[in-house]
Amino acid sequence: MDMAARFQDQQVFHMTGRRSGDGLAALDKSPMRPALFAGYRDLTRLRHDFPLVLVESGITDGYAVSLTLLVNHVIETLAPRGIEGERLRKHVLRLERELRAGLAGGAEGDLSELWATAAAKLASDADESVSKVLALAGDSLGVDGALVDCDDRLPSRFMIHAWRHVQAQKASVFHGHLDRLQRRLSDILRAAFVRSEAGQRPDALRASVGGMHADDFDFTAMSRLVSRNAPKDQLPASRRRRIEWALSVLTSQRFHASRSLPGSGEASYGFLFDNVAEAVAAYRERLPQVVELVKAIAIAELEARNDYDEKDHDPFFEAYDANSLTADDLALFPDYLVCIPVGRNDLPENASLMDTLSSGLPVKVVVQVTDLLEEASIGTGHFAFGVRSARLATAAMGLGGMFVLQAASSSLYRLRNRIEHGMGCSGPALFSVFAGAPEAAGELPRYLTAAAAMESRAFPAFVYDAAAGENWATRFSIEHNRNPEIDWAKEPFEYADEQMQRVRGESAFTYADFAMCDKRNAAHFAVVPRDRWTSAMMPAVDWLALPEREATERIPYLLAVDGDDALHRVLVDARMMQATKRCLLLWHRIQEHAGIHDSHAERLLAREKAAWEISRNQELDALRKASAGAPTVVSEAPPPAAGAVAAAVAASAPPPEEKPPSDDPWIETARCPSCNECQLINPELFLYNENKQAYIKDANARTFRQLVEAAETCQVAIIHPGKPRNPDEPGLEELMKRAEAFN
Amino acid sequence: MAKPLSQCIIKLHEEQHNLEDYQGGVPRWCNGCGDNAILAAVQRLCRDENLAPEETVFVSGIGCSSRFPHYMKTYGFHGIHGRAFPIAQGVKMARPDLNVFVNTGDGDCCSIGAAHWIHAIRYNMNLTVILHDNHVYGLTKKQASPTSPIGFKSNTTPRGSILEALNPLTVTLGVQNVSFVAQGVDWIPELLYDIVSRAFHHRGFSFIRIIQRCPEFLPKMFEPWLHDPGKTLLLTHANGLQPSAELARTYKNQREHDPLDIHRAREIASSEDPIPVGILYQNPEVPCYEDLRGAGGPRTVEAIRKGLDAEFDKFTFWPDDGNQSRAA
């Protein structure tokens, strides 16, 4: 009571957010960061996922690869194990650090250039062998492409690169398909020409022989000869017209850039946009060309197989229009990518985002979010697309039928396979990316604020893929978050106490920790010096778990470190704790989609459990009564389990033996290797079934002798002659003896 | 799921084929020849997979067995002795979209064609290869082949052959890039079909050795195996054969064998008695040569001209670069 009175300023701060007296320091006076960030002071020294190479050339599995991985690979291949390799390892790692520092300082370019620059810099103050070693290492990197850091431009660069990668694969398949069709159609036309009168004229024949031997032939005579016997052009005019039309559409298409010589044909369409309206307009404008190309492909396909039937197909293609297009038709074409620049989400030209997504157009949209805090804690939310940006992806998921991915920029690399998948899916996709806190938030690097947004559940990562299956379990995944099954992510945490003893523990990372990183929220926090720590203080995570009554008596705090990594307690006001609770609520909802604490499932489980307990008690009662000599209670229907067991037993029982011995002749047809022998004896008696295996067709069209002879010739001995039907057949006695071996 | 328009329309008009639709000429094989059983199994496969006859090719060399393409109403190429593989590889290279089968005899494949065989395994192109192994040169009327058993009396070995027979399975399993090896016998049609079907579905060089009876020249050779099912070792596995209950009752000598296990496959392959029947080895991960080389690229007149020009350019002089040879 006494102590509580002493530190009443703390209680007041928590409840009102007002700091009075000098016992509480403002956060903006003494900059702090969450204690868990203590280890991330200098990112250039930390070998993490970034920077990345956006692969343009070289051999790798994917379209992006982390520099750390590349360097590891170089070291593994070049540097011998043990002390001999140490020098090379050291230099290469130094160069890696130099690259990180360079990027952080604003350097830009491809890996190969930046590597060369950094190598030159390091070598200038060392001996010549260093530059050799670094050049050698550079040559064995194996890939090249832009080297990018986790900065404000990362989301758009990464996503555009992923999209390009997928489109290139698509284009290659598309061109393979188109080339084949073009070849087939031109072959048809060429064959028709060769057979035509024009193709058999002396000059055409001369052209086909070529210059070298042209003088050795009499082409007039040759023309007379070939045109005498050869059939004339057999390509009906309508078919020729159709083929020529299809060919011209195929060759002049502008959707996938032409693979052949640049400059041949018109430039291809562009598919990259920075706002929704323009992309939709372009899509609509090109629709007639899409319909035409889809038709041309279908016609070419039919013509190539000579399957075009004018009676059926003419009316079909006449009626074919934009309404007939399916998502799979559209999937042949490049996808539109709308990459909305930061801060432009709420422009009028992007207002139709949700409509566009729900109408199923093949548009992939990248939305970048930078401000999460503003909305939840301060309450003056920033609305674009009719929802708070942190909930955009969840809202889109509700529209169904598309691919949705939400992630912070720091985890784009880890999600690269899912992103590639989403870019390649047919139909619309939404990628909502948190690009790190804006400039105004403070000095923390984007990588850290992005990672913090995800770890704190302020912007959890998830993937929703409507095409992946029938239910939420297969469509939805939150596996890329840390500890997705619990409330807050946990990190191991170490610090030195007052006696300078190492203390190890685990610390949770909450929404409030994330909010503390943004200096615009400073007012919601207050730093307490160690001599004023009280037992009423309580870690914010634990405070959240308290019943409301008890919570009012305690004050939540976070652990933070200052510039010298000294540990502090930072009090959190009630308003911020409210925002933290709201964040947790949203996280629970997302967890539920992923089947964690699924309320339906839990309710069902409880009901089943109760029912099971009742029935078990009844059974026990019955047993007790039975053993006590009372008449057995016979339940009306057998319990389901018993039925299932009975069925299983029936299924595993061996099937009945094939054929009981009888007097009729028969063949083990399934064993017949189709050798023809029996058919040679009597083709009306022995026939082949649909699998070309022998059976006895007409038991009357036979003599017993034929049956016995067939049984004897059959090498696999599967013909069983049975008993004779005609008792007057000559030589029966001897035949029956011979038959015995086969019955 | 829906398909693009072109696919829907084609599906609509796709023909369904009967087994008879694949029957070409009337076979001229001897009565009781095991080749008939192989023909039946392959025709069944074509029907069940509804292979378009115009997109299916059977390539062979020379021999009784190599007459196979004549009896299929598909495209075919009755090649020269020992050269079925290079011809089939050429077809596949130019037209990777076709279903290409190879029918070859023990003489054709293991004797005169042995060099092509070894390299075809290593190239691992997507071909379904059927070795009709009757242990003899049938067409030329009984000469010893590399797979003839020791002591076999023939026109070329009147006092009995003196060399140990070559085992096509262990040879194939010993070559780099081997990706599918199976063995069947012509007299168990159910397994023959299953094996051919598994081979067809494997993407790569699917090698099936079929022990084939030649009643003309080796009438008694496989009698003991025909009469005693215990002398056949059935290889079963979830990724291999799963014989019907009926068959399993007759062929009780069974062994579970994982087709990914190449060491065990080699061990099993060397057994001649009992005869192992089933999938010895299958590895779907081995890359196909046609994929590595990007086969099936456009072969238009222009493309060919461009390619040739580029080659010739290497040996021509260019006035603009100071009469420097471009020879690489």
Ligand SMILES: Cc1ncc(C[n+]2csc(CCOP(=O)(O)OP(=O)(O)O)c2C)c(N)n1
């Ligand atoms: C270059 C060449 N050499 C020899 C022959 C003769 N020849 C024809 S078929 C054959 C052997 C065929 O044996 P195999 O491949 O086992 O077929 P089988 O008849 O047994 O099915 C030979 C040597 C030939 N046709 N061409």
Ligand code: SF4
């Ligand atoms: S003789 Fe035997 S193996 Fe040959 S076709 Fe007739 S039943 Fe079949």
Ligand code: SF4
């Ligand atoms: S000689 Fe032998 S392999 Fe050739 S057809 Fe006759 S039985 Fe068949």
Ligand SMILES: [Mg+2]
């Ligand atoms: Mg042979």
